[in-house]
Amino acid sequence: MSLLEKSGAEIDAIIARYPQKRSAVLPLLYLAQDEYGYLTDAAMREVATILDLPPTDVFEVAGFYSLLYEQPVGRWVLQVCDDVPCAFCGAEELIATIQERLGITVDQTTADGMFTLQRVKCLADCNHAPLLQANLEYHRDLTTPQQVDQLLAALRRRAESGEKLSISGRYAEQ
Amino acid sequence: MPPLTEHVVLRDLDIVNIADFDVYLQHGGYEALRSAVTEHTPADIVQVVKDAGLRGRGGAGFPAGVKWGFLPKGVYPRYLLCNCDESEPGTFNNHQIIDRNPHQLIEGIAISAYAIEAHTAFIYVRGEFAAAARGLERAIARAYAHGFLGKDIFGRGYDLDIFVHRGAGAYICGEETALMESLEGKIGQPRLRPPFPAVAGLYGKPTIINNVETLANVPMIVRNGAAWYRQFGTEKSPGTKVFSIAGHVKRPGNYEAPFGTPLRELLYSPDYCQGIRGDRKVKIVVPGGASAGWLTAHDLDVTMDYEALAAKGSMLGSGGVIVLDETVSAVEVAYKMDEFFKHESCGKCTPCREGTYFLVKVLHRINHGHGRKDDIPLLHDVYNQMAGNCFCLLGESAVVPIRSALRLFPHEFEQAISRAGNGHAIPLIPAH
Numbered sequence: 001m002s003l004l005e006k007s008g009a010e011i012d013a014i015i016a017r018y019p020q021k022r023s024a025v026l027p028l029l030y031l032a033q034d035e036y037g038y039l040t041d042a043a044m045r046e047v048a049t050i051l052d053l054p055p056t057d058v059f060e061v062a063g064f065y066s067l068l069y070e071q072p073v074g075r076w077v078l079q080v081c082d083d084v085p086c087a088f089c090g091a092e093e094l095i096a097t098i099q100e101r102l103g104i105t106v107d108q109t110t111a112d113g114m115f116t117l118q119r120v121k122c123l124a125d126c127n128h129a130p131l132l133q134a135n136l137e138y139h140r141d142l143t144t145p146q147q148v149d150q151l152l153a154a155l156r157r158r159a160e161s162g163e164k165l166s167i168s169g170r171y172a173e174q
Numbered sequence: 175m176p177p178l179t180e181h182v183v184l185r186d187l188d189i190v191n192i193a194d195f196d197v198y199l200q201h202g203g204y205e206a207l208r209s210a211v212t213e214h215t216p217a218d219i220v221q222v223v224k225d226a227g228l229r230g231r232g233g234a235g236f237p238a239g240v241k242w243g244f245l246p247k248g249v250y251p252r253y254l255l256c257n258c259d260e261s262e263p264g265t266f267n268n269h270q271i272i273d274r275n276p277h278q279l280i281e282g283i284a285i286s287a288y289a290i291e292a293h294t295a296f297i298y299v300r301g302e303f304a305a306a307a308r309g310l311e312r313a314i315a316r317a318y319a320h321g322f323l324g325k326d327i328f329g330r331g332y333d334l335d336i337f338v339h340r341g342a343g344a345y346i347c348g349e350e351t352a353l354m355e356s357l358e359g360k361i362g363q364p365r366l367r368p369p370f371p372a373v374a375g376l377y378g379k380p381t382i383i384n385n386v387e388t389l390a391n392v393p394m395i396v397r398n399g400a401a402w403y404r405q406f407g408t409e410k411s412p413g414t415k416v417f418s419i420a421g422h423v424k425r426p427g428n429y430e431a432p433f434g435t436p437l438r439e440l441l442y443s444p445d446y447c448q449g450i451r452g453d454r455k456v457k458i459v460v461p462g463g464a465s466a467g468w469l470t471a472h473d474l475d476v477t478m479d480y481e482a483l484a485a486k487g488s489m490l491g492s493g494g495v496i497v498l499d500e501t502v503s504a505v506e507v508a509y510k511m512d513e514f515f516k517h518e519s520c521g522k523c524t525p526c527r528e529g530t531y532f533l534v535k536v537l538h539r540i541n542h543g544h545g546r547k548d549d550i551p552l553l554h555d556v557y558n559q560m561a562g563n564c565f566c567l568l569g570e571s572a573v574v575p576i577r578s579a580l581r582l583f584p585h586e587f588e589q590a591i592s593r594a595g596n597g598h599a600i601p602l603i604p605a606h
Binding site: 017018019020022023024025026027029030051053057060061064065066067068082083084085087088089120121122123124125126127129133136137138168169170172173174 | 300
């Protein structure tokens, strides 16, 4: 089913916010990557058609922004801040723990397709370092391996329970 | 300077659950908007904000009321943009405001939009604030439902729509013209000025763009008056500032304090951060986000206002105060900070795109024990080619950490390089 067939009303409401249709490109790309798991070539062309844009304009936008994924990602995208000050408050230890627990390195996805791990820059929550976002939900003050284990288990349970997940953070509540 | 007894912006610390619409109303919420729309002309509001001396909190500190006055007369439509792309390392005050006191921001936007005669406002929220953006949308919906937004507000014929627009991960979109490009659906690269946004901004129309914290001050100024506002702070930096303090302090967090509060007080007072973890010594304080020049333990008596920090060769910037103790390596701090700017460089201009690439390449090898004999003059050469030559402030900001580090801690670079041996080690390419 196409984006328009599936989410036509939502797309119309998004476009209606703006004096120019093109402004809807980021929200529509968020919608598209949730629908298809990442921004496939066809998904970007679909967004271009909806907005009457040349596909290259959409490809350019997708390539520029770090929260738009042009490669497949896991159901949960874990993004650890490795910037200053987090870098000096346990971020590297947090990344090492996650890599060890999941058996992947940064920019990889677990074989079961559950988790992708990424390093990101400042998440504007520095008083809770070290921290990460999972599908853009904040998980703060992750100072011990036990907390990481609990978090990964909880995220896995949520995915397996059939909860609707959004790599674009469209249902983020924290 | 005594701490505040009541907050101007972080009123979530005084009033339990002020994020709730009804609680906000019980504490005088939207009364300033009512008063503005029903009792004052737009010009009156511009004047009170000018008289209060409210300065833009996004970094530059430009007086908000003066900025509003740059709009060309009689040209419509006009847009108000609220910049919530808060991405400057070490800065997290906008985040708290939209999360815990969203209605004060919404009221501030509505009053400011009325003042500049705009009927559409966009809040550009960084993509990572996904939950907070949803909270803002819910808060806006409540304000619409009570007639504080939408058509014919307070029956005075004034219409206003506010929309939340989420970015998608790009620090450069906090630069005002890059934000407009992004909101227009393009990649976030800054525009050449002039024309300035007040003349030709979003969609080519006159546009005012203000930071979240700036706009959140507006309802309190309109409610209490300019003289009340000026009781806080200094003559040239009136009011209060929300300082985001993080790193190696005992109690990191957002602290709202009058401009002019000494840095030492913010770091050590029981009212604020309560000292350094493990009672270690301070090594580096970056007082205004990663773009601000570094201070050291010798500078802690500086007062936190635009003028005093500028006199120290630094800046108040975003008010993000990063505190690092004596356990850190200045080389590593400079490397990490410039890695940030390299990562966020938009690629439009050569000095920034290539300069940050080379700075990080050289800093990476020094930091990883492969520095070369000539790397220090090479670093000076690279940042000197960047300084003054970048298209926007991102590239200029990238010069700051490395210049600060080499000025304040040259021996650490020399030691790191001498430890690397004869300088023939294989250079490493940064892994990311």
